[in-house]
Amino acid sequence: MASTHHSSIVMLVLLILFAVIHSGGAALRSRAEALIGARAWRLIFAAVSIPSAVVVIGWFLAHRYDGVRLWNVQGVPGVIPLIWIGTAISFLFLYPATYNLLEIPAVLKPQVRLYATGIIRISRHPQAIGQVLWCLTHALWIGSSFMLVTCVGLIGHHLFAVWHGDRRLKARFGEAFDELKASTSIVPFAAVLDGRQQLQWQEFVRPAQLGIAIAVGVFWWAHRFIPTAAELMRNSALQNLLG
Template identity: 50%
Template sequence: MANSVVLTYPLSAPVRPLHNTKILRFQPPFSLSQIRPNLFQTSLPKSLSFYTKKSFVRVLEQEGTDASSPAPDLVGEDSAEFLLSGQKITSWLYFSGILGVVLYVLNFAWIDNSTGFGKAFIDAVSSISDSHEVIMLALTFIFAIVHSGLASLRDTGEKLIGERAYRVLFAGLSLPLAVSTVVYFINHRYDGVQLWQVQDAPGLHTILWMSNFISFFFLYPSTFNLLEVAAVDKPKMHLWETGIMRITRHPQMVGQVIWCVAHTIWIGNSVAVAASVGLITHHLFGVWNGDRRLAIRYGEAFEILKSRSSVIPFAAILEGRQKLPKDYYKEFLRLPYLSITALTLGAYFAHPLMQSASFRLHW
């Protein structure tokens, strides 16, 4: 029989080091999906079984377990989990209000040519070259430097000004630059040198349409946490493990590559190639940077997840390092994925509206 020690520990405190602790008591409310990754920053054995009882999280050590073997249980969080019972109407009212304010400020301060700085920014970047390809790359890399740079400084920034304030700063700088890059691409996507013309190829539109549709299902699971994105809930750096993460540890990169390849094949000119090169380069850097940041934050837990996942889609599955559950499909039958389906279809049918709105800005 394994001996057990009881330790009272507030949920807000870091869960380390606990050494030989077998039973941990937390102050409710708590979530196993939030606690479990932290447990693997401790010296606890790797093979553990978890269950809850009232205000307890009980960790039972399996006698004779090899501490160097991968954990059969998840060390990360359940991706795209959405429990209606855990939602607060007030939180979503705050979210709606914040979204409205953000869109108003974005339009007034950046998009509207009469009041915003968006056109001046595009004009300034455009002054460096007469080449649309160069401008496209420049806009993409400016966004990438700001976006990835702020992500890299997240730990330090959150300590200085707090999680919510840093999320506002992050979004406030990244969102306008993303809008400018997208609008410029839409307005100038046919202004480059035509390299090939395959739009009349039988079945190609259907193949590329399906590729684009699938690419949105590779959205990084943090995108689904809308209340955290809007800083209604305190933003967290999550260690995801289920759903799309079983296929690839960097789904946003994979989805972006699929999207870029499909659009480049369809458009077939130099501006599309430049946009794709910039975006794919940014996301490949994100693979390294994302792994680095998660390793710093989660330590051993991330190393366990890394050992049974892969950057290349399906590689860990084919190598036997990742075992898909028998009911794996249930990890996608969730409201966030249903929402992604609706939004993806809506975005496709709204293409004419997006193109018309972009053209009127004359960026």
């Protein structure tokens, strides 16, 4: 039984470490940028957070069916389209705020901004919503106890990030953030439905959205290689363990 849940424990530890690196780096951003500059801090942050994310993704791919299989709906008609539609929507929430892609490698000077357009009209924290949707679709498809532990860790981190992000933006922008908060919602479409917000569909027609659509297509195509990649990761980890 211990070996059955070993990979789940490791996954939870990896997610906690990633959360500390990612959210901790966000908390240190203002002071670090004042000391070494925005570009230098972004490069340091990327050099630490990206490898930690790669480790988490690699462990997930290699162990996603570990633990106890709690349900299996993979043969149920209509489940595959449901999974892909839900996953595609999750990506539309996860990544549209990253419009200034050149800020990631610090080619452009990274800046903290208040966004009040596009996906922010639907939810003030689209990445958290996207992560919850991704977890729901993949938990439904995989159905393992390992996947449930992964989802608990990911959703827990993003719920913390909602609170932490609002706190940091309030400290940085003051009343401007209060105005944004008053006109938006965390729950998708809540501010639209109660009249605080109006959707402007033209704001969603942006090159970044086309990039997201292409990325979804690439991920769909690449899923056929996941079993092979996972097996390679398992074999590599075993070889490293055996020396």
